[in-house]
Amino acid sequence: MRLSxxxxxxxxxxxxxxxxxxxxxxxxxxxPRVKLTLLGTGGGAAFINPERAQPANLLxxxxxxxxxxAGEGVSQQLATAGVQPSSVSAVFLTxxxxxxxxxxxxxxxxxxxxxxxxxxxxxxxxxxxxFVSAAIQYLREPLDLYARQLPPAPPIAALVKVQEFGEQxxxxxxxxxxxSVSAVENTHFTTIPWKRRDMRARSYALRFDVxxxxxVFTGDTGPSDAVAxxxxxxxxxxxxxxxxxxxxxxxxxxxxxxxxxLAKTIDHVRKEHLSPEAVGQxxxxxxxxxxxxxxxxxxxxxxxxxxxYTEGVRKFFHGEVVVGKxxxxxxxxxxPD
Numbered sequence: 338m339r340l341s342x343x344x345x346x347x348x349x350x351x352x353x354x355x356x357x358x359x360x361x362x363x364x365x366x367x368x369p370r371v372k373l374t375l376l377g378t379g380g381g382a383a384f385i386n387p388e389r390a391q392p393a394n395l396l397x398x399x400x401x402x403x404x405x406x407a408g409e410g411v412s413q414q415l416a417t418a419g420v421q422p423s424s425v426s427a428v429f430l431t432x433x434x435x436x437x438x439x440x441x442x443x444x445x446x447x448x449x450x451x452x453x454x455x456x457x458x459x460x461x462x463x464x465x466x467x468f469v470s471a472a473i474q475y476l477r478e479p480l481d482l483y484a485r486q487l488p489p490a491p492p493i494a495a496l497v498k499v500q501e502f503g504e505q506x507x508x509x510x511x512x513x514x515x516x517s518v519s520a521v522e523n524t525h526f527t528t529i530p531w532k533r534r535d536m537r538a539r540s541y542a543l544r545f546d547v548x549x550x551x552x553v554f555t556g557d558t559g560p561s562d563a564v565a566x567x568x569x570x571x572x573x574x575x576x577x578x579x580x581x582x583x584x585x586x587x588x589x590x591x592x593x594x595x596x597x598x599l600a601k602t603i604d605h606v607r608k609e610h611l612s613p614e615a616v617g618q619x620x621x622x623x624x625x626x627x628x629x630x631x632x633x634x635x636x637x638x639x640x641x642x643x644x645x646y647t648e649g650v651r652k653f654f655h656g657e658v659v660v661g662k663x664x665x666x667x668x669x670x671x672x673p674d
Contacts, residue, residue: 521544557610
């Protein structure tokens, strides 16, 4: 499968109305209609890029929507992409860093005020249940006001089903009649001190298998053989990428006068994020077909030259490399030969 960059320029919008189950797909050899939408391609909790929303991705399979991460503003990004929060079937959180989850509470609030009654699955690492409970508590007062103005509805907690990933991997964490989702722990939290490690902080990469198609989200991670194995033969690797040295330069400005904190944070950036070259090595090791770069931090407003990123990846990987943009979409539907 060759995915031209022109697909990103066109941002083609198409309707996904099929309700064909996987069993029916197998029986009639009708490939599922699959679309990936990049809702937010920025990243990092220390600096907000005015031109890139916080991390979030949407995978749509035969009209059913699956949200991967929920950065701040995700509800607005969904609506701009033509999807209401009430249309999302499941939310997958790769980890609980603020930039990946800050939009979840508003998302749940809009879900409830819409009158949605089908509920939503929320899956994430240890701590997700506590976080969702806190988000619901945060919404208690405003939703109590709405409850006095809107038709009767179930409490918001009744609409949410939370499942936490286990600590082993790879493991299948979710399956329905459209997708199968597997997770493996990555290396984003390897430098956490042991006293904090007792909190069992975990960060995961996710693989979605849809018919003959496969899409892998690295989540935030450093180099990881486990993630490369998870991505083996995938059609698309949605990979975080960071200009490591550029990020270090910004951090030196941010932590002036705090050398100990600066050293720890730069160590985290270098070990627990992916440089363009590291993305290329992972993609080549996994044998994926296409790399989509996202979570693009340490960039200046107005930046248009991303050759540093693409050239770094291409030192090791010779497939398609795409620099993600907010609200860009990619049609992954299998086409007849």
